[in-house]
Amino acid sequence: MSKYRLRCTQCGEVIPDFAAWFSQDQSCKCGCKRAVAEYSSDYNKLKELIEVKNPDNFYLYSDFLPFEDFNNVVSFGEGVIPIENWTYLEDFARENYGIDCKVMVYRNDLNGGTGTFKDVAASLAATVFRENGVKEFCVASTGNTATAYSRYLALAGIDFTVFVPKCVNQDTVEAILSHGQNVMVCDGDYSYAKKRAAAFHEDNGVMISAGNIDPIRVEAKKTMVFEFLRQLGRVPDVYIQAVSGGTGPIALEKGVGEISGVFPDVKLPRMILVQQDTCDPMVQGWENAVNTDFMEGWENKYPVIDNPQTIVSILSTGNPGMFPVVAPIVRKSGGTFLRVEESGLATVARTAKEHRGVYLGPASAVCLSGFYKALEAGEIHNGETVLVNTGEGAGRSSAFREMIDKA
Template identity: 30%
Template structure:
């Protein structure tokens, strides 16, 4: 496996053991814990001026802080998405400045491309011929696209409720799509069974060490786009919490390297119909309890049993952030409000960030001088039918 100079292997987040990335590809072989890419930061010589002098051209502008070099990457110039200021929303929330990080502008229309650029790059480096994962939709489309670019086969297990756009594009990219009756947990179980039989290379979240590693670049970009000012808060629509874990790591790395002087408060936003992270946060627990009966239209964050909840809860706690849940009705209303007040198309699932931000503002989480960023994780085009149905239900 070809790696960057400072990358020095994988560390288990549970037992602390270190492993060589050539021989260990997924979970910790000792305890089954989540593996995290590790770096020798004293070998990284990267300053603000270095980054300012580089093209704003995707993830690999941060090559020193990624495990795989640009020369070996499977990439479609994902990342470096727009950070759009929204003064009218700032006024409504009572903060100084509000921005939306618009991840819908990635190659397949979601932030999942950041993770799969790295995960599929690693799969190819490890000599895999087939990748497989369970997905609520966006990650499956992304995996199929990046596998196609890498010349690999892809196998995607999606719940029957996954949206039409994702299902269609998995097929268009040549993926082997397996529609499983039920919810995401059912698709995940079917995927595990198939992988055990077929020996496919997993790109499931936190099974591969590389998907959360790609997501940390969102944080790098946000700080750069704010002229090196760390925002006071970042609100993120949360299912498994991959992006939160990645962004918290990215913030720590920028602080370690002297590229930022603080860590932003990170907030998880969920639907009240499936909020295991919020429930654990409110209870002061270190790990979630599985959500017994998920009931939300926001399929992308309907993750009833997020396996990395201890890492997510740590990120919220150590960053000084928190967690909030709002009803589907408020989430859908927020998607419409954002579209009508800013022109930005925030999907039904993604609008949990906007709805959550309004609720956090009501709770007094933000100050009048604060700068707040909402992460729009995917294009609204994928869930346009949900938003249109919501409007029709209101007689609009």
């Protein structure tokens, strides 16, 4: 018997494995496109796993990942990246706001594959596809999913086609091509690239990414909760992340929910999700909800920003279709959405370079700016542990690296 199965979130139907899920075009008989993975594994094992020192990759947690055979694993050493204590941020909080907090930075830029947030998802996708005989795949991406999947799927021998918006960084296009994969730069924004990808899927029968609720992406990213336990011995009080589609927060909730039986004290961190002022539809939706006292149906009210003009192409989701899923999670966590100024990103990234010798990518600078904004907004309290989830290094955008040097 397989250690995992999928369950439809709408009607509860059980789908036995990914082979079945893929054969029904990643949707349930009831029409729902969202399924979550469940495991028959004993969660007590996790207590042993979080004692392991220096694991090679996140397949340490394979008991709780949806594949069977280790021979199918495609890995470049991802997912068990360091969580560092950045004391200069603690000093800043103390000196400027009188707040004593612990600030931990989750170094996703050190992932082995392509140095981003997306490497774990791409790795697990390559593994699951190899296990289930998938030979072709396509996606619309703002950049990091594109580069990560390009590399991992190439290693698994899977032909991959990416549709990117016009605003994509040239570095991203070159990275995709360097892995021998196909890239279509679409003459429009991310929403338009998604339409082009959907048409390609329809016309050619090539499997397409199921988006931010894709159980593969969610299962890969949920392992961050296990890493918090392994490296910090706890889940942080506050979790800060730049948000675009929203896989991060969805995965965090899945991870915390999954272990509640064996770690009853673990609760959802207060999620602070950050967007830059040049593309902030989720922040606007949230502000509207706050202003109307979360009036019935609030989660379905958000603006759509056409052709967002932003240097952070990774965070250019102008139509935040996941807001109705993500915003209630943020509310449940006691968190909030915050807006930061794009014009200040290079300066914030510059402080990280000066204090830590780290060049952050633009989306990471949005995340780190969220820490300063959260202090200003009184969202961080004395005695709390704050985790800043930085998602990429400056290798993603050489133009931004130059801006950091000049800032």
